[in-house]
Amino acid sequence: MGQHYLLQASVFRAAVLFAVVVWIPHIYSDYPEPVSNLSVNSITVSSLNLSWTLRNGISPYYKVAWDVNLLTTNQTFMQISQLAPGTKYTFNVTSVASDNRTEGRTVEISQNTIPAQVENITLLNSTNSSLTLAWTPPLGHVDSYEVSVSGAELKIITVSTNSSVISNLMVGRVYNLTVTSVSGALKNISNIVQFATKPNPPEALSVSGQTNGSISLLWSKPLSMDGLNVSYEVSYRSSLSGVNLTLHQTTSLTATLTNLLSGSQYDIAVVTIGVKDLRSSLVNLTAYTVPNAVQKLVVSTVSTSSVNLTWLPLNGTSNLFSYSVSISSPDQTLSTTSNNYQITQLQPGTPYNCSVRTLIIVASISGPSQFIQCNTKPLPVTNLTASPVGTTEMRLSWFYQRNNKSSYLYNVSVNGERWIQTSNETTQISDLIPGNNYTFTVQAVVNGMISEPVAISAFTVPTPPGELSVSSVYIVWPVAFWENQ
Template identity: 25%
Template sequence: MGNISLQDKVLILLSWALVLRCSAAQREYFPQLRNLTWDQARTQCQACFTELVTLTPQNIQLLSQNLTSDYWVGLRKNFYCTSNHSMAWSRWANGDPLIFQNWYPGSPLFKSTQKEYCCSCSCNNPAMTTPGKTSFTTLSNFTTSYVTNTTDMSSFTNFTNQTATDFSSLWNSTTPTAATPRMPVEAECVRSPMLSPYVSKTDVNYIEDSCVAMLRFGAWIEKNCSELLPFICYEDRFLGQAIVTNSTFENARLSWLPGPGNISHYRIEVKVDKNLTEFQTGNLSHDLVNLTAGTGYSVQVFPVKCGRDLHPQKVTFFTKPHKVENLSVTNVTETSVFLRWNKPAGNLHHYLIKVQGGEQIRSDTESKEVDSLIPGNLYTFTVHSVVSDKWSEGYNIIEYTKPGKVLELRVSNNTQNSVLLSWRPPEGKYTGFLVNAAYGNNMNVAGLPLVVNQTEWTVTGLPIGTEITLRVIALTNGTVRGKEETVVDYTAPGPVSGLVLVPTSNSLTAKWNSSGGNSFTVELYLNDQKVDKRNSTSPEWQPKPPTNASAISSNKNQITFQWKPPENITTTANYSLRISSQFWGDNRSATTNNTSYTFGNLKSGTRYHFEVQTVADREPSEPAQVSHCTDAEKREISLSMLCSSTEPLLCDKNTTREEVFNQLNARFNKLLGDNVFWELKKQKAGD
């Protein structure tokens, strides 16, 4: 490869930079079907696009796919000139250097020289010769060799033009003279056919100022620039960007960059859902009005050039959503607050609840329970409407969570008129405690309820020997109450007086007076030995119990019980009855003055526990008890078992069917016992 001049090196570097720039610019091509001269075509491209097309190996393949005729392209023989000489085919119409050629064979045509031969006579005398000069034949060969081997078209064109000018005088004279140079020869003139003088003759197809057209398959040819042909324009894709500022609930400011070239106006398309609105303006901004709050809009701004839309500048945006309405608290617990609000006008995506402390909670509906809060704490809740990255103005509400329940409430230091209450404070926050007490029909003790700050309090002014219900409630903010904690205890009783014994043949009735108290313990001694101990709520010994309680009949849903009255009873007694099922948690009560009773609507196959007590003067006796089962309504259930375990190889133990059955039987017995009817049977092998 020959040496590259500095000028060529610069052109190569510029060409590579141009290729990189064009590839990044996303160039687009626009074939035009109007037939114009090359100059008219270029003017049209400059007005409505950028310029006549600059060809590359890549875009030739693209453009030639759809061409049906010859098209003007942006290359002309003598387009750019310097002060010294013209460099033909050196640059494209847009100024890019020519770094690629795709000429059709035989193109381009250059000014050529032709050699003419004829028979002529010459003198026989030797001509004058000049030492160091070569013969015409040698010069002719040199000229031909130069033309054949040259690779620089501009040099080639300049050389041939210069040759035709500098050597024309050599061929126009037939008689050598001293003043006119003659063709040098090496021998004397003889009569023989001789080479005619070297005459410059232009090819009839040569075009002095030619322009390039591209054939439909991509090759280049020269044509007269005044011919009428369709042409191909190009334009770098416009990549502007629209922006939206000052977006509010119903308005927004739209701005964009100016389009390239002669832009007549801008066409604006505003789309929301399936609705499209269009505007036109000659400005670079436009105010969008009458928008819907919290709504997404897609906007395209098309620069219009020669009635053609360029690629749009696009932007999407959302209007600001409205503030929620009527925020309220509908329920409060120790660790949660339930919020509710109304949807604002316009649109939105969701709601965002900001909780004091930085936590943010999303809600897709108009209500939300905010949990995991601290009991008794004051919180500020702020609800925002949200669409995309836009938040509405916040709606605030302040609420306390309820304080927790006090812990370990207990009674001590019982006296006849007072008790000492003590407790541990609840978890979370509180500001005080509400203490209250009640007994009998007196729901409030004098001086209570009372708010205290300490964790103990002596309740005074209570009656002697009385059951007292004491309550403590934690408070926050002085008014927000937590759940109450309750304890039941007694004040100390007063002494018993006026004990009277009324004997019969087989019983002993004790009566006494009480100075305070509503429950008593009665102990019976015989020969200084305690033979009986009973509790009573009245100053009289309780009646004797019935005896021989039994179930006399039953079916699937009822049982009839029977008992005997107490011994030596002289009148009809009243009885208090109770039946219960531990398994079902069923408890029922009844009263009767008969000695039998039927309980119905029972569950089949269930064991029921029955108690009967004698009631005298509203005091019950000790109960007589018996248990009985309703008839079972049997159903069979088949069980299949498959061993699975999280412990490796645990299921590989050799466990027999008998062991599995025994374990299963023990399990059912633990769960069901004899409270309901059940029976576990082994299935025979092969069944």
């Protein structure tokens, strides 16, 4: 096989009386035997080995071609390198005769290189039940990717792009993940990466107690997270300062915020912190500290049927405040947003127990009550009369409707200077000067409250003259003058 031979053909032609023998040369070639058992082995991301056999005879060398590449060898194997990862190549192997021109039939084989390994796997997003991954597409060609997630059970997802969303995962757990690049029947698995789902938020966040400087919180463990180690972070912000503050992390299901402003609104958020420091969604709550008691509560104006209360406005979120004003006998509760209030329709000369407390209506909380005694003025006396008694005394009397109040007293003044107090509706003023005009004023007094004054003016009786005596008499009479006619 593979040798050259010279063949001659003889042609005989008969003619009259003579014969001619003509030799016509003809060349016949035998083509080399094609290779057999062509196979591929030792495949990597950028190289592979080809090998083949030749059943009979020998061949000086072989041509190996793929794409635009052509190599020759006198061996029955060849290593092909500098290939693109994950790419399918068709290799042609041809045996060549010793004349370096005659070739046997070409034998071909197709094979993929191993795809490149996926790198730079990153977590784009994590929820409490899903993970969103992305990675850099590797060099060369990839038909698809297999995303494997190991947890309670192995989950494999096949995708054609360089990202994947893995759903239906358990909350707050760590998962081992790999991404395998696939090209044909060949695969290349990535290094293992670990990502975790987020924890669930706390349940049933509520206020368990509050003072004028603190708020106590209570919550329940997140759902579906029994047996998992979690902690909690509490943050809060005053509506007045707008400054965000954060408590230290705690594993307890309670927390108390201290050093707060009284009567203020606080926006509170609690978050669960799980594995890999992942945080749940926030659970929000608006809460309020108890307002302080009102300061400098006074009765500023009093009449016979009303009292006016005033107090200092409180520090805090003033637009949240209203005030509850209470009065006894009969019990009444009134409301105002101002720092003063007039209580009307009261009985004259009557003592009342009054109190004021601050309310935050939106939260149904109130501060401590501040108490004060509220007494109305008594009515002025009526029918005041003054009757002289002798020349140096004056008897005063008046009428007053006591309304079953036995504790009435009366202040009686003489010319606004001399004061006498009595519990009767009559009194006698002595040591007066005869024949003088005096102004007497009477005011009712009850529970320390004094009525409007009622005044009357009267003269004392002058001193009568003594015995009449005559020491001399002068008589004067008129004299008439008559003219003579």
